[in-house]
Amino acid sequence: MPLRYEKIIEEALMSLSGGPWTAEDLTRAREVISDDLCARFRRDCTSTDVVEWIDSLDAEQLDDLLFQVNADWNAGRDPWALG
Numbered sequence: 001m002p003l004r005y006e007k008i009i010e011e012a013l014m015s016l017s018g019g020p021w022t023a024e025d026l027t028r029a030r031e032v033i034s035d036d037l038c039a040r041f042r043r044d045c046t047s048t049d050v051v052e053w054i055d056s057l058d059a060e061q062l063d064d065l066l067f068q069v070n071a072d073w074n075a076g077r078d079p080w081a082l083g
Contacts, residue, residue: 005050008033008041010069019073021066030054 012029013021021029030051038045057065 005038005041005045005053006065006068006072008038008045008050009054009065010072011037011041013069014073020070021073023062023066026054026062026066 009026009029012033013019013025015032016025016028033047033050035045035047038047038050054062054065
């Protein structure tokens with residue numbers, strides 16, 4: 001499944017809280033996805049595009065999306081900061 005809006009969604013999630021994120025966080029992130037946020041990543045993007053895309057995902061695809069944004073978040077963390 002191509003994750004067309006993954007970075008926008010990840011940014012919205014980060015504005016709410018640090019990861020890892022859950023399906024509940026994804027629901028809350030929909031409220032902070034704005035046209036301005038979308039435009040930072042894709043000029044042709046609107047918040048409606050992203051929310052409609054999230055709505056079009058089935059349960060397995062939503063799990064895949066959460067897995068990917070959590071993996072990206074985890075990869076971006078400083079491994080020495082845990083120490």
